[in-house]
Amino acid sequence: xxxEPGLHPLLVLVLAPLAGALVTxxxxxxxxxxxxxxxCALYAYLLCTCSLRQxxxxxWLFGLGMFGSGVSWVYVSIDVYxxxxxxxxxxxxxxxxxxxxxxxxxSFGWFYVRFVRAxxxxxLVGFPVTWVLSEWLRSxxxxxxxxxxxxxxxLDTPIAGWAPVVGVYGLSFICALTGICLFLAWRSRQAIxxxxxxxxxxxxxxxxxxxxxxxxxVKASEQPLRVVMYQPNVPQEHxxxxxxxxxxxxxxxxxxxxxxxxxxLVWPEAAVPNYYQRARGFLDPIDRRADANQTTLFVxxxxxxxxxxxxxNSVIALGQGQGVxxxxxxxxxxxxxxxxxxxRGLIDFxxxxxxxxxxxxxxxxxxxxxxxxxxxxxxxxxxYPELVARAARQADVLLTISNDSWxxxxxxxxxxxxxARMRALENGRYMIRGxxxxxxxxxxxxxxxxxxxxxxxxxxxxxxxxxMLGNTPFxxxxxxxxxxxxxxxxxxxxxxxxxxxxxxx
Numbered sequence: 001x002x003x004e005p006g007l008h009p010l011l012v013l014v015l016a017p018l019a020g021a022l023v024t025x026x027x028x029x030x031x032x033x034x035x036x037x038x039x040c041a042l043y044a045y046l047l048c049t050c051s052l053r054q055x056x057x058x059x060w061l062f063g064l065g066m067f068g069s070g071v072s073w074v075y076v077s078i079d080v081y082x083x084x085x086x087x088x089x090x091x092x093x094x095x096x097x098x099x100x101x102x103x104x105x106x107s108f109g110w111f112y113v114r115f116v117r118a119x120x121x122x123x124l125v126g127f128p129v130t131w132v133l134s135e136w137l138r139s140x141x142x143x144x145x146x147x148x149x150x151x152x153x154x155l156d157t158p159i160a161g162w163a164p165v166v167g168v169y170g171l172s173f174i175c176a177l178t179g180i181c182l183f184l185a186w187r188s189r190q191a192i193x194x195x196x197x198x199x200x201x202x203x204x205x206x207x208x209x210x211x212x213x214x215x216x217x218v219k220a221s222e223q224p225l226r227v228v229m230y231q232p233n234v235p236q237e238h239x240x241x242x243x244x245x246x247x248x249x250x251x252x253x254x255x256x257x258x259x260x261x262x263x264x265l266v267w268p269e270a271a272v273p274n275y276y277q278r279a280r281g282f283l284d285p286i287d288r289r290a291d292a293n294q295t296t297l298f299v300x301x302x303x304x305x306x307x308x309x310x311x312x313n314s315v316i317a318l319g320q321g322q323g324v325x326x327x328x329x330x331x332x333x334x335x336x337x338x339x340x341x342x343x344r345g346l347i348d349f350x351x352x353x354x355x356x357x358x359x360x361x362x363x364x365x366x367x368x369x370x371x372x373x374x375x376x377x378x379x380x381x382x383x384y385p386e387l388v389a390r391a392a393r394q395a396d397v398l399l400t401i402s403n404d405s406w407x408x409x410x411x412x413x414x415x416x417x418x419x420a421r422m423r424a425l426e427n428g429r430y431m432i433r434g435x436x437x438x439x440x441x442x443x444x445x446x447x448x449x450x451x452x453x454x455x456x457x458x459x460x461x462x463x464x465x466x467x468m469l470g471n472t473p474f475x476x477x478x479x480x481x482x483x484x485x486x487x488x489x490x491x492x493x494x495x496x497x498x499x500x501x502x503x504x505x
Contacts, residue, residue: 005443012046016058019043020105022351026153027070028418029411031151039066040150041186044127048187052113059109060408063101070148071097073412081236081406100145103207107213108134109227119493124184125494127175129486132169134482139384143332146383150175155425155447158205163425163447167385169482174204215430217445217470220396224464225263225372227442229434230255232271233458236405239273248273251281255460256286260293261358262462264369267315269403272301276316282320290319297321297371298434300378300401302357310358315367315376315401322368326360327378329387365394372396372467375429379403383419389478394425396467403436413439413455421447425434427475430465 010353019042026036045059074096079089108130119130139146151171154160159174159493166173232251233260238244254304259265270277279301290297296319302327303314311327330385332370366373375395379402381387400420404413417439424431425447438455442463451463 004407007046007050009247011060012054012058014063015042016046017068020062020067021069023066023148023150023170024070024411025200026150027148027172027415028152029152029414031156032278032467033157036150036175037151037179037182040127040176041183042130042158044123044180044183047109047113047117047127048183049125050113052182055109055113058103060098060101061104062109064097067097067100068094070415071100071412072131072406073415076408076412077406080408094441103141104134104138104145106465107137108365116490119490119497121207121493124177124180125489127180128173129489131176135169135172136479137375137477139386141410143329144384144387145416147419152271152415154423155421157417157489160425160447161210161277162204163213163422164214164474165215166423166482167389167426167474167479169385169479173482173486174208176206177201180477184268191290196318198347206320217468220469225369225397226467227264227432227463227465228258228259228262229266229268229432229440229442229453229461230271231268231435231438231440231453231457231459232461233456233463234405236403236499239270243274246486249279253282253286255458256297258278259460260289260295260460261297264374264465265290265295265297265319266399266432267297267299267402268434268436269300269401270302271436272299274302275311276301276314276383276431278304278305287318293319294370295319297390298374298376298399298401300434301306305358311356312360313357313378314360315399317367317369317374320370321374323365325364325367325376325378327357327381328360328362328364329384330357330359331380348503365393367399369397374399376400383416383424386479388423389427389475392423392429393471394477395429397465398424398427398431399430399434400431405437409456417441421449426472428470428472429468429475430488432465 002079014503019039022035022039025032043062047055050058075089075093078084079086081218085091097099110126112130115124116130119126134150138144149168149172151168154171154175159171161329164168180202185194185197234248256265260267296317299316299318301316303312303324305312315325317323366375373395374397375391376402377388382400397436404416407413420431420433421443428445430445431443433443438453441452441460442450442465444450445468451461453459
């Protein structure tokens with residue numbers, strides 16, 4: 001393959017995946033946030049003058065480095081709990097990451113080089129705008145995989161002040177634009193140009209610092225809610241073993257007994273390893289116990305649809321609580337199997353326990369904890385910015401329950417926690433996060449962890465949760481303003497380009 005002068009193909013082979021892997025290093029648990037900015041600068045360098053064919057190859061390598069390092073945790077669920085074995089699991093994870101890169105990163109490279117790079121401001125503005133649209137595409141195409149967003153790295157940097165206004169996509173834009181300005185300043189090396197790029201970066205980062213202390217929401221009362229989360233730490237290999245069913249129920253009952261009287265008690269996703277309707281003999285006495293003590297208990301359990309016989313991954317409110325919530329965004333292969341007729345039975349991974357769920361409807365009301373409205377999200381759902389924002393508009397508190405045991409001691413659960421923190425910051429709401437084996441946490445309306453458990457231990461976490469009034473701009477309008485601004489910006493750049501072209505011709 002030909003390469004532009006000064007950029008050897010072997011250098012591309014090393015530099016492109018390295019640039020992609022820097023995105024992962026910027027995120028939890030590494031938290032080296034400058035790495036994401038450097039990643040964008042290197043990626044811009046790789047795409048600045050190359051041909052379209054070279055752009056496709058380099059983008060695929062970039063994506064392979066980003067997804068290969070950033071979602072490597074999927075290997076644990078395929079090998080350890082899916083029974084695929086190391087060889088097949090490695091093949092499947094390589095195929096998965098290569099496919100993600102082909103679908104999302106190659107499309108980014110193609111669109112940017114083919115339609116954006118030559119426009120006025122094509123690199124300075126066009127690159128970060130296209131990057132944001134690419135991340136947004138990942139949130140819905142083929143059910144979506146909204147992971148590894150650049151903006152998540154900046155929960156604790158000055159630009160976090162922008163999150164309640166423009167959300168994680170806005171932070172991704174600022175991060176990418178900062179990287180582009182660094183690259184353009186390096187390439188130009190002219191005082192006027194470097195000063196211009198510095199002013200752009202300083203303005204955006206200083207703006208975030210100014211916005212950061214702003215109060216978008218206020219406390220509803222001086223009396224916070226007392227919340228207790230039980231983290232049972234049940235090994236995944238025992239979760240659906242019938243021999244462990246009664247010991248798990250006994251563990252849940254005994255550990256929760258001292259905490260009735262709290263406002264809210266939380267058990268994690270699928271805490272009860274049986275359908276809710278079939279576990280009523282266990283749950284009904286607990287329901288009465290919680291109600292007598294003015295406690296709302298949120299229970300994660302599978303649920304049988306009463307009308308159509310469907311199966312759901314659900315949260316049920318007991319005691320002083322009301323409502324049942326069915327998970328809307330299901331995990332492919334974990335909760336449902338695409339092409340089920342062809343794949344079922346081929347390997348154990350395609351026959352995981354509870355992998356035939358149906359999605360719940362999109363218009364489900366919030367759950368109730370006494371007089372308070374609670375917006376629930378089960379595991380993977382919390383990674384969807386628009387889904388959470390839509391529910392947060394009519395909620396007092398956010399709740400997410402999860403079972404990250406599927407991913408063992410990988411980086412996945414800590415990335416998941418970081419994403420939950422962003423949802424709290426975007427929407428100005430406390431987030432209650434209850435998990436099977438950690439990290440369970442209480443996150444405040446600024447995305448800060450107020451209390452947390454360690455991973456891989458049985459634990460009970462108690463803390464106070466403030467009920468907040470009001471909405472942030474992001475929770476009010478969601479992703480529409482940012483995505484629309486990106487589309488309009490590209491349209492204006494094209495109009496400018498066409499005007500210049502006609503004048504020149």
